[in-house]
Amino acid sequence: MRVLRVGSRGTDVMEIQSLLKKIGYNPGPIDGIYGQQTKNAVTQFQRDNGLDADGIIGPQTYKVLDILLRGYDTYYIQPGDTLWKISRDYFTTLNRVIAANPGINPFQLQIGQRIVVPYGIDIVDTDIDYTYEIMERDIQGLKARYPFIEVGVAGESVLGKKLYYIKLGNGPNQVFYNASHHALEWITTPVLMKFTENFLKSYTNGKEIRGYDLEQIWNNSSIYIMPMVNPDGVDLVLNGLSTDNPYYNELINWNNGSTDFSRVWQSNIRGVDLNHNYPARWEESRRRALELGITGPGPTRYGGPFPLSEPETETVTEFVKNHNFRLVLAYHTQGEVIFWQFEDLQPPVARTIGEMFERASGYRLAEITGIGAYAGMKDWFIQEYRRPGYTIEAGLGRNPLPISQFDKIYNDNEEILLLASIV
Numbered sequence: 001m002r003v004l005r006v007g008s009r010g011t012d013v014m015e016i017q018s019l020l021k022k023i024g025y026n027p028g029p030i031d032g033i034y035g036q037q038t039k040n041a042v043t044q045f046q047r048d049n050g051l052d053a054d055g056i057i058g059p060q061t062y063k064v065l066d067i068l069l070r071g072y073d074t075y076y077i078q079p080g081d082t083l084w085k086i087s088r089d090y091f092t093t094l095n096r097v098i099a100a101n102p103g104i105n106p107f108q109l110q111i112g113q114r115i116v117v118p119y120g121i122d123i124v125d126t127d128i129d130y131t132y133e134i135m136e137r138d139i140q141g142l143k144a145r146y147p148f149i150e151v152g153v154a155g156e157s158v159l160g161k162k163l164y165y166i167k168l169g170n171g172p173n174q175v176f177y178n179a180s181h182h183a184l185e186w187i188t189t190p191v192l193m194k195f196t197e198n199f200l201k202s203y204t205n206g207k208e209i210r211g212y213d214l215e216q217i218w219n220n221s222s223i224y225i226m227p228m229v230n231p232d233g234v235d236l237v238l239n240g241l242s243t244d245n246p247y248y249n250e251l252i253n254w255n256n257g258s259t260d261f262s263r264v265w266q267s268n269i270r271g272v273d274l275n276h277n278y279p280a281r282w283e284e285s286r287r288r289a290l291e292l293g294i295t296g297p298g299p300t301r302y303g304g305p306f307p308l309s310e311p312e313t314e315t316v317t318e319f320v321k322n323h324n325f326r327l328v329l330a331y332h333t334q335g336e337v338i339f340w341q342f343e344d345l346q347p348p349v350a351r352t353i354g355e356m357f358e359r360a361s362g363y364r365l366a367e368i369t370g371i372g373a374y375a376g377m378k379d380w381f382i383q384e385y386r387r388p389g390y391t392i393e394a395g396l397g398r399n400p401l402p403i404s405q406f407d408k409i410y411n412d413n414e415e416i417l418l419l420a421s422i423v
């Protein structure tokens with residue numbers, strides 16, 4: 001953690017601004033720029049927490065902020081404690097404390113017993129640039145709050161970042177949702193993360209979402225969520241090119257000499273467009289790329305030296321092979337359209353389900369043509385399994401879509417995410 005002060009800029013500043021706002025301070029706009037207003041909010045926070053009130057986030061202040069960012073604290077039971085009292089002191093609910101400590105008996109607390117106390121605030125922030133680091137911390141936070149979920153690592157990216165998955169439910173009907181194959185389309189990651197949190201929150205409270213019975217879904221289905229397939233690319237887009245990147249010089253070359261990746265880079269860190277790297281008429285994809293003048297690594301549409309040349313796509317296909325997925329959703333931006341076909345290999349029910357998604361979201365089913373029609377994740381899934389697979393192009397505008405579009409995108413897609421687990 002670097003020291004943050006007036007003049008600092010970046011996704012880490014943005015994350016702390018969002019947190020301060022969430023807990024009742026006024027850091028100004030959540031823009032990743034540490035200005036006077038952010039400094040004032042930090043100073044106030046420091047005073048309230050008995051810290052040196054200098055308006056600079058150094059190790060001491062960060063330590064306190066970090067616990068809040070994680071969304072939970074570890075607490076040791078003191079004489080006279082009750083779970084109700086602890087919940088009140090932490091501004092959280094008894095329900096949340098009980099969910100985070102399975103098997104706990106509120107009437108038989110032991111002095112010195114270690115418990116997890118989730119704060120009353122949500123974990124997944126939807127007003128910030130959502131980096132790999134933030135996702136990783138959020139996954140840990142969700143696992144601490146909801147210890148009954150399965151969290152795993154399916155593989156690693158080129159640079160060794162973990163390709164996490166989260167499993168919701170215990171039923172036989174397995175489905176698979178993934179996001180951020182394309183680096184600029186990182187907003188799809190918080191969509192799946194927020195869905196995960198909302199699902200768990202309502203499920204543990206015995207509530208429905210949009211009339212869907214979550215307990216029934218939990219018992220009948222297993223929803224596997226891989227929220228960030230291309231973490232190296234997302235990191236490059238959001239945090240910029242770091243000098244210790246092993247592909248530093250190549251990346252600048254592949255990016256036509258520019259060090260600005262924030263508006264153009266879709267590929268992984270080796271310049272391979274992961275959604276053109278699957279073995280589903282990959283040669284045709286390459287032929288069309290050549291027609292467009294794409295001959296090697298670059299920001300977009302280069303399908304790699306051979307199918308599944310990249311660890312990210314290799315991980316996804318192995319993950320699919322090791323399960324029995326009835327249906328797949330691959331999240332992208334943008335266009336508010338749903339692609340549902342591949343070479344007419346999809347089963348007839350794919351259209352029926354697609355039409356249900358249309359009604360649920362207001363998006364429309366579309367046929368894809370040109371280079372985008374081959375070598376993608378859903379193409380490979382349909383080809384291999386003849387089961388329903390969808391590319392959902394969420395949101396409207398020019399990639400990268402700003403996080404200010406989050407609420408609309410989430411709202412449009414929440415019912416698709418529920419429906420897909422039961423159709």
Ligand SMILES: [Zn+2]
Pocket residue numbers: 182185275332333
């Ligand atoms: Zn895409």
